[in-house]
Amino acid sequence: MSLKLENISVDNENEVILKDISYEFQPGKIYVLIGRTRSGKTSMMRLVSGLLASDEGSILFRDKDFDGVPIWDRNISMVYQQFINYPNRTVLQNVEFPLLRAGISKADAKARALAMIEKVGLTSFLDRKPGQLSGGQQQRVAIARALVRNADIVLLDEPLMNLDFKLREQLREEFRELFTSAKEAVTIYATTEPAEALILGDELLVLHEGRIIQFGKPADVYENPANVDVARIINDPPMTILNAKIQDGQIIVGGNIKFKSPKHLGDQSNGDYQIGVRANEIVMNGKGDLELEGTITLVEVSGSETLIYADTNAGEVIIQQEGIHNLEIGQKVLAAIDPKRIFLFDGSGSLSSAPGN
Amino acid sequence: MKKIAKYSFIVLWSLFVLAPLSWALTTSFKPPAAVNNGVTFIPWLQFQPTLNGWKDILGISGYANLIPNMINSIIITFFATLISVVFGGAAAYGLSRFQYGWKKYKNPDIIFFFISQRIMPPAVLAIPFFLLLKSLKLLDTHIGLILVLTSGLMPIVVWLMVDYFNQIPKEIDELAMLEGCNPLQAFSRTILPLSKPGITVASLFSVIFGWNDLFFALVLTFTNVKTLPAAVVALNGTITPFWTLSASAIFAILPLIGLAFVAERFLSKGSLTGANR
Amino acid sequence: MAKVTISNIGQAYGGNPDQETWAVKPLDLTLESGRSYALVGPSGCGKTTILNMLSGIVTPTQGQIFFDDKDVTALSVSKRNIAQVFQFPTIYKSMTVFDNLAFPLVCRNWEKEKIKVRVGQIAEQIGLSGKLDRSANKLGADEKQIISLGRGLVRDDVTALLMDEPLTVIDPQLKFDLRKKIKQIVQGKEITIVYVTHDQYEAMTFADELLVMSFGRMIQRGSPEDLFERPNSKYVGNFIGSPAMNFIRAEIVDGQLSLMGHKMKSGLKSKVSSGQLTEAGIRPEYVQVVNSAGENVLSTNLLGFDDLGATRILNCQFGDGVIKARVPREFAIPARGEVLLKLPAEKLLSYQDGLLN
Numbered sequence: 005m006s007l008k009l010e011n012i013s014v015d016n017e018n019e020v021i022l023k024d025i026s027y028e029f030q031p032g033k034i035y036v037l038i039g040r041t042r043s044g045k046t047s048m049m050r051l052v053s054g055l056l057a058s059d060e061g062s063i064l065f066r067d068k069d070f071d072g073v074p075i076w077d078r079n080i081s082m083v084y085q086q087f088i089n090y091p092n093r094t095v096l097q098n099v100e101f102p103l104l105r106a107g108i109s110k111a112d113a114k115a116r117a118l119a120m121i122e123k124v125g126l127t128s129f130l131d132r133k134p135g136q137l138s139g140g141q142q143q144r145v146a147i148a149r150a151l152v153r154n155a156d157i158v159l160l161d162e163p164l165m166n167l168d169f170k171l172r173e174q175l176r177e178e179f180r181e182l183f184t185s186a187k188e189a190v191t192i193y194a195t196t197e198p199a200e201a202l203i204l205g206d207e208l209l210v211l212h213e214g215r216i217i218q219f220g221k222p223a224d225v226y227e228n229p230a231n232v233d234v235a236r237i238i239n240d241p242p243m244t245i246l247n248a249k250i251q252d253g254q255i256i257v258g259g260n261i262k263f264k265s266p267k268h269l270g271d272q273s274n275g276d277y278q279i280g281v282r283a284n285e286i287v288m289n290g291k292g293d294l295e296l297e298g299t300i301t302l303v304e305v306s307g308s309e310t311l312i313y314a315d316t317n318a319g320e321v322i323i324q325q326e327g328i329h330n331l332e333i334g335q336k337v338l339a340a341i342d343p344k345r346i347f348l349f350d351g352s353g354s355l356s357s358a359p360g361n
Numbered sequence: 362m363k364k365i366a367k368y369s370f371i372v373l374w375s376l377f378v379l380a381p382l383s384w385a386l387t388t389s390f391k392p393p394a395a396v397n398n399g400v401t402f403i404p405w406l407q408f409q410p411t412l413n414g415w416k417d418i419l420g421i422s423g424y425a426n427l428i429p430n431m432i433n434s435i436i437i438t439f440f441a442t443l444i445s446v447v448f449g450g451a452a453a454y455g456l457s458r459f460q461y462g463w464k465k466y467k468n469p470d471i472i473f474f475f476i477s478q479r480i481m482p483p484a485v486l487a488i489p490f491f492l493l494l495k496s497l498k499l500l501d502t503h504i505g506l507i508l509v510l511t512s513g514l515m516p517i518v519v520w521l522m523v524d525y526f527n528q529i530p531k532e533i534d535e536l537a538m539l540e541g542c543n544p545l546q547a548f549s550r551t552i553l554p555l556s557k558p559g560i561t562v563a564s565l566f567s568v569i570f571g572w573n574d575l576f577f578a579l580v581l582t583f584t585n586v587k588t589l590p591a592a593v594v595a596l597n598g599t600i601t602p603f604w605t606l607s608a609s610a611i612f613a614i615l616p617l618i619g620l621a622f623v624a625e626r627f628l629s630k631g632s633l634t635g636a637n638r
Numbered sequence: 639m640a641k642v643t644i645s646n647i648g649q650a651y652g653g654n655p656d657q658e659t660w661a662v663k664p665l666d667l668t669l670e671s672g673r674s675y676a677l678v679g680p681s682g683c684g685k686t687t688i689l690n691m692l693s694g695i696v697t698p699t700q701g702q703i704f705f706d707d708k709d710v711t712a713l714s715v716s717k718r719n720i721a722q723v724f725q726f727p728t729i730y731k732s733m734t735v736f737d738n739l740a741f742p743l744v745c746r747n748w749e750k751e752k753i754k755v756r757v758g759q760i761a762e763q764i765g766l767s768g769k770l771d772r773s774a775n776k777l778g779a780d781e782k783q784i785i786s787l788g789r790g791l792v793r794d795d796v797t798a799l800l801m802d803e804p805l806t807v808i809d810p811q812l813k814f815d816l817r818k819k820i821k822q823i824v825q826g827k828e829i830t831i832v833y834v835t836h837d838q839y840e841a842m843t844f845a846d847e848l849l850v851m852s853f854g855r856m857i858q859r860g861s862p863e864d865l866f867e868r869p870n871s872k873y874v875g876n877f878i879g880s881p882a883m884n885f886i887r888a889e890i891v892d893g894q895l896s897l898m899g900h901k902m903k904s905g906l907k908s909k910v911s912s913g914q915l916t917e918a919g920i921r922p923e924y925v926q927v928v929n930s931a932g933e934n935v936l937s938t939n940l941l942g943f944d945d946l947g948a949t950r951i952l953n954c955q956f957g958d959g960v961i962k963a964r965v966p967r968e969f970a971i972p973a974r975g976e977v978l979l980k981l982p983a984e985k986l987l988s989y990q991d992g993l994l995n
Contacts, residue, residue, distance in 0.1 A: 041809040055535055075538045076546075082539050088532040092554045105541035139681065153540075165810075168680050169837040170877060196810040202945040226947060240947065242814075284948045284966075302818050304843035307866040307879040308923040311843070313818070324948070328863045333825050 005031045007190050012061035021047045023214045029190045036205030037194040044214040045194035049159045053080050081150035083160040087142035089134035095145050096130045102153045120152040140171040160193045198240045210234050232353040241283040246319040248279045258318030263294045266343035269357045280347035283324035292340030300335045389414045389608035396603045414604035430592035441510040442567040449518030457526035475516040487580045501585045509577050514567045525559030589613045640705045640797035642669040647701035649687050661687045663854045674831035676845035684854040685834045689800050693720045719797045721790025725806040727782030731775040738774045739788050764788045780812045798830040838878050850874050872992040875919050884961050888918040895988050898957050902934050904986035917989045924985040925963035928978050940977045
């Protein structure tokens with residue numbers, strides 16, 4: 005019942021779209037693809053749906069080669085970023101469409117469509133055309149249509165990206181409810197937002213430049229990013245990453261700031277490394293074994309926290325501080341870091357050690 | 362003040378455009394005297410309208426009968442338009458959705474190739490088409506003229522419709538395919554209904570150009586098949602019968618006017634909203 | 639440098655006399671010179687209309703606009719000395735970056751030498767000095783927006799800079815960089831800035847003062863802190879802050895807020911008659927998880943939690959509603975069952991029919 009991708013590669017003239025993708029998706033789980041724009045998320049979905057052909061590798065569904073199966077026989081639902089609905093059909097007709105195509109009787113199709121429309125909260129808009137609905141409502145129609153037919157594979161390509169901030173929050177919550185309708189399906193959800201990934205995903209795949217660079221449970225990936233790229237992708241606010249050297253048990257940043265290498269890093273050979281610290285683990289004007297002096301380059305207030313960007317001798321530091329602080333650009337600030345909270349990445353960028361909890 | 366100026370301009374312009382038509386209309390009802398003895402405009406006031414002009418062209422008075430010509434024109438224009446829109450539309454859909462190419466010539470080049478056909482003055486094609494139809498024994502036949510007109514109309518259809526299809530998001534086709542339609546069904550069930558305005562415009566263009574064609578009609582048809590424009594021209598004799606000519610002119614464009622009213626319904630605005638954000 | 643005063647402005651697209659249908663209901667507003675403001679609200683709330691009225695693109699149906707006591711209501715766009723950045727980069731694709739930036743000055747017949755100097759200065763500020771010779775079309779969307787911004791700043795007679803959701807078409811990972819850049823560029827300039835967005839986070843991080851709008855009305859106006867700490871209505875409490883403020887059904891008993899029979903200490907002062915919809919409001923950031931009962935402590939049932947990365951949101955059932963509490967990641971979340979939540983009195987607000995008491 006699984007969806008298996010084996011050594012998939014897709015090129016487009018000089019550009020690598022996907023490289024060496026191998027993964028097995030199990031039904032009944034929500035898989036989140038996270039990565040930057042153009043990292044391959046959409047391509048991977050188009051590959052699974054059949055809209056994109058692979059240059060190498062194979063796709064197997066239920067142990068049968070998917071390549072020979074035309075798109076319309078694959079029983080896949082897709083929700084696009086851009087609210088795609090059939091413009092000339094009403095909401096009800098839109099949601100009925102896939103059911104009627106599948107040969108379900110008119111009565112049954114209508115009943116199921118109505119039930120799903122109710123679930124997404126659009127019962128009072130049955131006779132409207134998509135053009136008369138707001139963005140959020142249009143996307144709900146698309147979602148209803150995707151979920152109504154109990155497809156084997158449900159693909160959602162950054163469905164919330166074009167919606168207002170607050171709508172996104174709201175729909176995110178509703179998704180979990182809605183996805184219970186896709187119990188038997190392989191659900192794949194693409195996003196660039198770590199919060200969405202962490203909230204919705206049972207399993208996470210991190211894509212970067214066309215490759216899967218890490219996969220696992222969201223919490224695991226968050227706590228143990230495989231390398232610097234993953235650390236950058238999965239952390240919002242961004243993780244501070246500084247170049248460092250290790251010399252005889254000491255870590256050196258910014259050329260001359262030394263501190264003792266913390267226990268959780270273990271024994272490390274001398275050489276070039278990178279250290280990472282989460283924004284909420286850095287304390288402004290506090291005390292710590294590692295203290296960096298910096299000049300503020302940007303202050304962002306987000307309600308209950310303040311995000312402070314500062315340039316220090318060791319590199320750019322990002323601090324998330326509780327409370328609202330009215331600071332000025334150019335002000336001096338001290339970033340205090342507890343070495344016990346440091347991530348260590350070796351010279352090639354791979355994770356060497358993560359702070360324990 | 363600006364508004365008065367705008368509206369008076371529109372009114373004046375409308376009068377300017379409608380003047381020839383109304384002149385032709387009134388003239389078609391005039392007796393010869395009303396035409397030859399000076400200028401007259403208003404029926405019943407300046408002259409007594411008669412139906413002589415009309416009788417002359419409808420075969421009633423024995424002078425001429427344009428009805429068979431009208432039928433010819435209808436048949437030829439209809440089929441030329443039908444073939445152009447069906448095949449041209451299909452080509453346009455292909456050019457919009459798929460990538461074709463040979464070496465470095467890709468879709469835009471193919472589309473340009475189509476348009477370039479219309480850059481040629483028809484006169485250049487007169488002799489080649491004549492010889493072609495002659496060898497196929499299609500001179501002076503309906504089919505011959507239909508084929509030739511199609512070759513001129515299809516490029517316009519393709520050009521108009523490619524642009525139109527490009528505005529319909531490809532994702533809708535994809536969605537239909539994902540939901541169980543093969544490409545043909547996806548096209549007919551989702552794209553086609555949305556294309557009504559585009560098809561209407563393309564068809565209208567084809568009908569107008571096809572109907573009004575005089576050049577190829579004169580070159581490629583003689584006795585068996587005579588289209589309306591050609592027949593109207595033939596009505597010119599030593600004495601110019603303005604009233605008959607006016608009647609024939611109005612007669613010739615009646616179907617087009619009728620079509621315009623019918624087609625206006627299809628040129629609605631709302632059919633494509635909601636497809637994009 | 640202009641104080642902008644809006645007096646009794648209203649906008650009715652279509653001229654419907656019924657004010658309820660107006661895109662902007664009669665509004666008075668004063669914006670101080672040199673400060674940055676954000677007009678926030680969901681799509682269709684009227685924020686873009688107001689912006690366009692300020693720039694002159696839209697003529698208000700009624701009311702007047704003053705720049706420094708000069709009535710500009712009837713003044714054409716070009717005479718208002720406004721620079722506007724739109725959702726889509728407005729650049730001339732066929733020109734180089736230099737020509738694009740120089741264009742406004744060329745139109746004003748500046749001398750070539752002066753133009754060169756000025757464009758050089760601005761290019762330096764916006765970080766495009768190295769790319770002046772490049773064709774503007776070849777740059778990425780974010781850089782194109784920077785050029786749009788630069789074109790607005792290159793004129794020295796600009797009194798106000800208006801930005802209409804400028805980050806809409808930017809990739810998520812670049813959005814952050816661009817926001818930072820814009821903020822750094824406009825920092826310290828003596829121009830009045832008005833920024834329109836639907837993203838409350840963007841608004842809070844960008845502006846000195848926020849103006850929250852809904853359906854053509856301004857609901858509340860204040861600093862990010864004001865709106866966060868004391869939203870004057872349920873609408874603002876929901877709109878500002880992520881996640882939204884908790885609103886819990888309550889009653890007023892003996893002059894105190896009572897939630898399901900629990901009397902709570904709060905900032906409630908005024909006497910309120912019964913029969914109105916009363917709700918207690920508190921932000922998830924301020925809800926505390928405690929170990930023992932006490933003043934302002936409620937017993938709730940843990941439904942589940944949302945993983946947001948650095949923090950987690952506990953969803954706790956209370957009555958027939960849910961109270962959200964934000965806890966740091968390290969917090970040990972009990973598996974199921976009872977959770978005691980403390981709602982500190984100083985953060986507990988009371989709302990009648992959606993309005994702050």
